[in-house]
Amino acid sequence: MSRKLLEVKSVVKIFHIGGRFLGTKLKAVNNVSFDIDSEKPEILTFAGETGSGKTTLARMILGLEQPTSGEITYKGKNVSHIQKREELLEYMKEVQPIFQNPFETFNPLRKVDSYLFETAGNYNLAKTKGEKAKLVEEALKSVGLTLNEVQGRYPNELSGGQLQRTSVARALITRPSLLIADEPVSMVDASLRMSIVNLFSDLKEEYNVTVLYITHDLATAYYISDRIAIMLRGDVVEFGNIDKVMLSPLHPYTQILLKSVPQPDPEGTWKEDIKLSSLEVKEFSRLGCKFYERCPSAMKICEEVEPLSVFRDGREVKCHLYSEEFKKEEETLPGSF
Amino acid sequence: MSLLEVENLSAYYITHAYGVQRDVRAVDNITFSMEENEIVGLAGESGCGKSTLIKVLLAIIKPPLRVLSGQVNYSYDGKKFNLLTLEREQLRKVQWEDISYIPQGSMSTLNPVRKIRKTFEDVIKAHKKSESREEYERLMEEHIKYLGLPLEVLDSYPHQLSGGMRQRTTIALATILKPKIIFADEPTTALDVVVQRGVIQMLKQLHEEQKNTMLIVTHDMAVHANVAEKIAIMYAGKIVEIAEKKELFTAPKHPYSQFLIQSLPRIGDKRRRTSAPGNPPSLADPPPGCRFHPRCPYVKDVCKRHIPKLIEYEESHNIACFLYSSEIEEGEEIVQEIIRS
Ligand SMILES: Nc1ncnc2c1ncn2[C@@H]1O[C@H](COP(=O)(O)OP(=O)(O)O)[C@@H](O)[C@H]1O
Ligand SMILES: Nc1ncnc2c1ncn2[C@@H]1O[C@H](COP(=O)(O)OP(=O)(O)O)[C@@H](O)[C@H]1O
Numbered sequence: 001m002s003r004k005l006l007e008v009k010s011v012v013k014i015f016h017i018g019g020r021f022l023g024t025k026l027k028a029v030n031n032v033s034f035d036i037d038s039e040k041p042e043i044l045t046f047a048g049e050t051g052s053g054k055t056t057l058a059r060m061i062l063g064l065e066q067p068t069s070g071e072i073t074y075k076g077k078n079v080s081h082i083q084k085r086e087e088l089l090e091y092m093k094e095v096q097p098i099f100q101n102p103f104e105t106f107n108p109l110r111k112v113d114s115y116l117f118e119t120a121g122n123y124n125l126a127k128t129k130g131e132k133a134k135l136v137e138e139a140l141k142s143v144g145l146t147l148n149e150v151q152g153r154y155p156n157e158l159s160g161g162q163l164q165r166t167s168v169a170r171a172l173i174t175r176p177s178l179l180i181a182d183e184p185v186s187m188v189d190a191s192l193r194m195s196i197v198n199l200f201s202d203l204k205e206e207y208n209v210t211v212l213y214i215t216h217d218l219a220t221a222y223y224i225s226d227r228i229a230i231m232l233r234g235d236v237v238e239f240g241n242i243d244k245v246m247l248s249p250l251h252p253y254t255q256i257l258l259k260s261v262p263q264p265d266p267e268g269t270w271k272e273d274i275k276l277s278s279l280e281v282k283e284f285s286r287l288g289c290k291f292y293e294r295c296p297s298a299m300k301i302c303e304e305v306e307p308l309s310v311f312r313d314g315r316e317v318k319c320h321l322y323s324e325e326f327k328k329e330e331e332t333l334p335g336s337f
Numbered sequence: 338m339s340l341l342e343v344e345n346l347s348a349y350y351i352t353h354a355y356g357v358q359r360d361v362r363a364v365d366n367i368t369f370s371m372e373e374n375e376i377v378g379l380a381g382e383s384g385c386g387k388s389t390l391i392k393v394l395l396a397i398i399k400p401p402l403r404v405l406s407g408q409v410n411y412s413y414d415g416k417k418f419n420l421l422t423l424e425r426e427q428l429r430k431v432q433w434e435d436i437s438y439i440p441q442g443s444m445s446t447l448n449p450v451r452k453i454r455k456t457f458e459d460v461i462k463a464h465k466k467s468e469s470r471e472e473y474e475r476l477m478e479e480h481i482k483y484l485g486l487p488l489e490v491l492d493s494y495p496h497q498l499s500g501g502m503r504q505r506t507t508i509a510l511a512t513i514l515k516p517k518i519i520f521a522d523e524p525t526t527a528l529d530v531v532v533q534r535g536v537i538q539m540l541k542q543l544h545e546e547q548k549n550t551m552l553i554v555t556h557d558m559a560v561h562a563n564v565a566e567k568i569a570i571m572y573a574g575k576i577v578e579i580a581e582k583k584e585l586f587t588a589p590k591h592p593y594s595q596f597l598i599q600s601l602p603r604i605g606d607k608r609r610r611t612s613a614p615g616n617p618p619s620l621a622d623p624p625p626g627c628r629f630h631p632r633c634p635y636v637k638d639v640c641k642r643h644i645p646k647l648i649e650y651e652e653s654h655n656i657a658c659f660l661y662s663s664e665i666e667e668g669e670e671i672v673q674e675i676i677r678s
């Protein structure tokens with residue numbers, strides 16, 4: 001049996017909005033389960049529109065937020081039960097975040113390298129200044145920078161690319177096994193975007209780092225990922241091998257999402273119009289399928305009954321079009337085989 | 338004459354710290370033009386000067402930004418003027434009504450403490466004094482409905498709307514007076530793909546109806562592929578290539594544009610992409626000669642000494658690169674007259 005690096009089991013996160021007793025509940029993450037093998041480093045993407053619960057899921061994995069129910073274990077240990085300082089430190093060493101905007105990660109009045117030295121000091125990784133410098137230097141080297149380029153510099157003296165690389169380097173100082181990158185490229189331009197995602201691929205190949213890549217940029221997701229999970233209003237609606245999901249999507253939402261990706265192809269302009277979601281909260285609180293109102297193949301059952309996840313053609317899909325019950329119904333239709 | 342003709346435009350951020358002057362050459366001797374009813378996409382890395390260029394084309398010039406040279410000539414409906422020399426009152430009249438702006442980050446034009454209806458009213462009143470209240474209301478509601486937004490947005494506060502809805506509201510506001518030309522700064526950045534598509538859909542619909550000229554700024558080439566007719570590539574404060582969309586995607590000429598196009602990921606293709614080596618230069622201290630020469634695989638001696646001129650290489654394909662022409666840009670020695678201060 002292979003060992004698991006990360007296991008997310010039926011995780012639910014409910015937020016109470018507008019007061020705990022009078023307000024409404026919002027299920028930001030609804031019954032999400034997946035795991036990551038410790039023998040097989042990978043890049044796993046979580047994609048989906050804004051407000052689909054991606055950041056909430058990431059925060060729970062980082063231990064910054066507690067699941068309402070379900071559990072998250074890292075190397076067999078329940079993340080919510082980590083209490084002792086040493087255990088927490090140990091966990092933070094192995095699981096490191098990378099944030100969205102490099103210009104916000106760094107305080108404009110602080111020298112960039114101070115963040116690197118601080119991280120090297122925080123985790124008791126090095127005692128002397130020389131040891132710390134060595135760690136920092138190695139981390140910078142793995143992102144294609146040298147200490148010389150960043151030492152003594154303020155954030156505004158570096159380019160966006162150098163800054164985002166520096167923030168990846170900071171995360172690498174502790175030699176983590178898992179990087180949680182929440183929209184790390186959404187604020188950067190095309191060429192920088194490619195250099196960051198190439199960096200993730202290299203980290204996986206050369207340093208066996210697993211990357212949980214959260215993005216709405218499906219083109220780079222396709223380019224680097226092994227697996228992908230498509231999220232919609234807290235649900236994982238389709239999950240599996242990247243080629244399966246992105247080249248032959250089954251869920252109607254995945255299909256629309258993929259059709260909406262602008263392709264860098266001068267002939268490939270969209271023809272037909274799409275329907276946009278009206279009210280987020282309304283979709284969250286739907287009883288049946290969250291995509292019911294926008295789905296071109298919506299059926300009666302979708303309005304009231306939440307679909308179950310089923311396994312079809314090498315991926316999981318949460319849609320009544322593919323569920324057993326619906327198949328049975330279809331089989332009894334007169335005049336069909 | 339073209340609708341917009343920009344000539345030798347230079348605008349720098351000029352700051353002084355500890356007695357040392359620092360010039361950020363965000364718009365550096367730019368010459369180009371835009372025709373009526375055309376959609377031009379402006380692309381380039383973050384920090385290359387796209388937003389600054391747009392601001393100057395709209396005459397939104399606040400210190401430390403200063404225009405050092407050049408003209409921004411508009412010509413439409415029998416009117417002809419250099420926007421940079423207009424008096425305050427004249428400027429106020431053409432801004433928004435004729436020359437409109439969708440700024441980066443949709444919160445900046447929507448007043449957070451006013452209902453959206455009030456913000457719309459303020460804009461209409463400021464420009465159309467003669468019309469009655471009923472007329473305002475009608476104009477506003479028609480426009481909102483036409484753009485497929487629910488009328489409820491008018492009675493909401495900005496924070497009550499989702500990011501995508503807010504962005505579409507900003508676009509509605511910028512176009513309420515049917516402007517001749519619209520400058521949109523990163524209208525789709527940081528929106529998810531489905532909402533992004535909705536915003537693009539809306540811009541195209543507006544273009545169909547109002548027949549306005551649009552300059553759309555984004556670093557996302559895939560967005561340009563879907564809206565622009567012509568694409569201008571900016572690098573370190575200068576325009577280095579302008580071409581028809583198809584030409585630019587299939588046969589980019591400037592080495593920087595080539596890197597840009599080659600590096601684009603496509604769904605269904607996992608071949609390794611590489612981006613241009615090195616980092617973009619600091620605009621406070623750009624390299625001499627061609628700004629791209631330190632990163633260019635074809636660099637020649639001349640590139641290090643002189644700035645290549647943006648020339649018409651083929652019909653509607655302009656390039657600034659010594660691989661295609663030996664013309665040198667004049668203007669390095671231009672007397673830096675100060676038009677505004
Ligand atoms: N602390 C919180 N309190 C209340 N609602 C929250 C909180 N954090 C997130 N949400 C809501 O949960 C939903 C999912 O948000 P998020 O996880 O940030 O999605 P994503 O990262 O996919 O955009 C959104 O509707 C958001 O408004
Ligand atoms: N107020 C300012 N003061 C000094 N420098 C500025 C100011 N605003 C922008 N800059 C600099 O001008 C250059 C161009 O910026 P900008 O036009 O915003 O680029 P883009 O829109 O292409 O990302 C950048 O180097 C930026 O740091």
Ligand SMILES: [Mg+2]
Pocket residue numbers: 051054055056182
């Ligand atoms: Mg998020």
Ligand SMILES: [Mg+2]
Pocket residue numbers: 387388389441522523
């Ligand atoms: Mg900008």
